[in-house]
Amino acid sequence: MTSTEAAILRPVLDQWKSAVNAHDPKHVASLFTGEAIFQGLHPYSIGPQGVAAYYDAQPIGLTAAYDIQETRRLADDLVLGYLSVTFTFTDRPAVQAYLSVIVRQLNNDWLIDHYQVSRLN
Template identity: 65%
Template sequence: MNSTTARETILRDVLDRWKAAVDAHEPEEVAALFTEDAIFQGLHPYAVGRQGVADYYGAQPLGMTAAYRILETRQLADDLVLGYLAVDFSFTDRPVVGVNLGVLAKRLGDAWYLSHYQVSRLG
């Protein structure tokens, strides 16, 4: 499972569900895609756990949407996939915010969850 295609498939599975929940402004659904002890760093102070993720996305404006592009992937272990992404967050009333996003997807049982999420803005 070391191929780029396999790693991207794993990431797309969880990230497509993340995007759908973000676009629909469903913070609890977004949070359910994270591990219980996930480290989450958006553009505000970091949080640990699903409640912090739900609070962060619950505070985002209605109409915000996300578009992502996978830039790099690495298989760190059988149950860990690292992804580095470019993400554009679009809003109804202000310019697009482009960020870089590092995620760590972790397999728990038969499903993959985000266990680390860190946004950075360059420039």
């Protein structure tokens, strides 16, 4: 993992984590491109509206913690991140998952263009 790619990913992922932890689905959705492919643990959607609906349906008290495992620069304006994520709930056991994201630079902002979470157990 290079520090350059991690430095690009962290601000976007830190905002994602903060918005998820605050149960702020509109803020989470604002971190995605207009045509983002989003695959949570339910059927996929395209664009911020699907992201907002997904996170709005999550229980109050859900929190996320992540650790970047790998990064790749796919193009000047694209960075891939592979993460381990722990989703914690107030009323059930935590969920360990893996998350792949591709962030795209649009103007001076980096936004999530692809999001795929996998639960292996």
